[in-house]
Amino acid sequence: MIHIDDLEFHYREGEFRLRMREFSVTGAEKVAVIGPSGSGKTTLLNLIAGIITPLSGHVSVSEVRVSGLSDSERRDFRISNIGFVFQDFELLDYLNVLDNILHPYRITGALKLDREVRARAESLAREMGIGDKLKRAANDLSHGEKQRAAICRALLPRPSLILADEATGNLDPVNKIRILDLLFRNVEDQDATLLAVTHDHELLERFDRVVDFQDFRDEGAG
Amino acid sequence: MIDSLYIAWKYLGFNKMRTATLVACITLISFLPASLQLLLDESERQLMSRAVVTPLVIGAKGSSLDLVMNTLYFGDEVPERISMEAADRVWDTGLALSIPAYVRFQARGHPIVGTSLDYFDFRGLVVADGRMLAVLGECVLGARAAEGLGLGPGDGLVSSPETLFDLAGIYPLKMRVVGVLQKSHTPDDLAVFVDLKTAWVIQGLGHGHEDVTRIKDPTLILERTEANVAASAKLFHFTEITEKNLESFHFHGDLSSYPITAVIAVPKDAKSGTILRGRYLSKEEPCQIVRPEDVIDALLQSIFRIKNVLDAVISVVALATVLALILVFALSLRLRQREIQTIFKLGCSRMTIARLIAAEISIIVLLSGLLCGAMIFLVNHFSNDLVRMLFIR
């Protein structure tokens, strides 16, 4: 599913550099990535999603060399194939829950919003336990409900890859487990691959594989 | 595009205060010059159309603007009075139709115009309901005066006292409404028309009372001789002219010395007009003769000069407002940086982000346009009254 080869990246500003020799995730695998703060885990997710491109090396997702695509191609690929779940949920407070879930369909021409999609969104929301809150403002939800809504948004396009960046970081212990269970169940239902960056060591045993990011970085990288 | 508009609409609706403020700013900055222009155009139309059809006005020397505004538009500023002799003088020249006007009093906020029947023919005023003035004490209402007062033929209308507490001043006279004029879309619609003599009765120059030569009560008589009876101030004067007491109404002294505010002179032809104007050139002449068209033209020139200054000021304010709006948007984008990054991460292109911003601006501009349009519609609808309020009364 994901394959990274001889990747080198650094930001224009600052001294951070990232070098990775090889990194792979197979399809339908649930992988957790751990590592110290500032080590580049989020940068890794951004490189896989095609938000940023490496200076050298390759990043492939589902056999597609994402690093070699143009901006618009990477965008279209991202929105159709990759779902993002953020630590701070990143819901838009001026949209209600349903509109937030449907949001990706409104900001790109690559996804078509129709009745079937709406029905699926409502169904997904019901599965996540927020079916009765679709018309509520996003700000009215609890943290756990917000993250469920974010997961719905990520899952709605049926992506083959879910990238979760500290998805449970802002949740209480009970909700962490609950959310992770929901995420895992839907990932499994869709036969999707999950790559989650996390600091929550209590949750690691639930993943298929746990990767220490330091093991894949070249020594000497900033 | 629909989706962009939808998201933009939601964003704007969520931030109501900000949206309302932006809409209000754009609306005001668009509305001000447009409405000002509208009002000025309407004032020019109203003032000029009336002035052009009134050839000459004669009145006391002094402010020609006050004279014209009072005579043509029944403005509140009452010019110094001249006497009826001025109207007779014009008549006697044979050069023009002489129409006296006495616009001084009011009835429930509407100007009372004392004049002759020739005024109605001159202005093309036609009775829509009831009939024309026939005898002393009657009045005919302009169409809007009748609507505003809720009066029609057969009703009564009392003239307003000039001052409330002047015991020796002008007493109200109850007039009989006998007709309502057709709407003419001129200041005549708001006026109460009476015969000139009725206006003099309102002033107290004419009155009715019992026959003093037959009064027995000695307290009502100051002095009695063979040729004349002098009545005391105790003698009651009728405050309403009815069929029964009409005969008793009379005037003391010479009517040619009675006051009017102006004479509208309608010359027979251009040559007569010129000759007539020439007769008022002397420095000793107590009256002035003016062409309302010239007076109004001068007024409009002044107004337009002021308007030019206002336009310049509004332009500067508009520029400042636009700059402020740009700043607001720029700051707003900065505040929404995180949101933009999120949707960018989700797969939104920069073009789409620009479209979203453009949709917000479009909706704000559209709302402002609609609001501005509605306000301009209202101003246009009430422009007649607004012009009267702002420029005439």
Added chain:
Amino acid sequence: MKSEKTSPFGTGIFLCSVVCVLATLSCPPPGAQAEDPDSSLITIYTVNYPLKYFAQRIAGEQAGVVFPAPADEDPAFWSPGPDTIGAFQKADLILLNGAGYAKWVEKASLPRSKVLDTSAEFKDRYIKVAGAVTHSHGAGGEHAHEGVAFTTWLDFDLAAKQAGAIGNALSQMRPDLLDEFQRNFAMLARDLKDIDKSIRKIVSKNPSQPLIGSHPVYDYFSSRYGLNMKSVHWEPGETPSNEQWAELKGILSNHQAKWMIWEGKPMQASVDKLKSAGIGSLVFDPCGNAPDQGDFLSAMRQNVENLKAAFP
């Protein structure tokens, strides 16, 4: 395929229909008035009969002259209703006598552009009525004007001037008819002058003869012809009261009149009583209103005849 032949009957029906449609179109719409042949007539309203007569003589067929006062009312004191005043307002020319005649005019609204005061030219010759009591308000107040005689037409010289004013006004309104108006006025003026001459001739026989007028309407008549006349306030249709007889007696004590001039046919009882007092009665109808028979000229000619009795 339709036959191209049409039957004669069908053709006839068609032609009749066309004729009917054309006839209908040429008819005026319902409610439309037939063109008024008199629509170019000048409409003149007058406040008394003499002015009506003068206007009719001068304008002839060119005017419709209306004198709306009822036949049994004295026009000097008659008050028209609003409808009649409205009719006055709509006239092309409104003829006033002036000198305060028809008090209603002072309180009515009439368009000045259409009003002609026929005696305006000789305002300075108005006669003040002796013995009228005016009134004022306060010690130094202005007097109300009362007491001007108004039967100006009984001075036939002034009557001609009034007629002249009418002629001028008509000529200004219709300059195209100037010749006709001038011609007609000349004939009227001649008739009035004849009456004037006749009266002068009659009165010259005894100009200082004391006379009594039954009503104070002969001021201009007296003034023009130099008559020695005093007046009472008697009505032809009423027998005088005792107070009225006493008033007459008082006048007669230093004004030994032998004739009373009545404005209308007096009651026989009044005539008889006057006769017993040595006073004869003759009628000189001022004709403020239309005479029962004849017209103004015939009535004046009759008046002249009647006058002869007092100046044998």
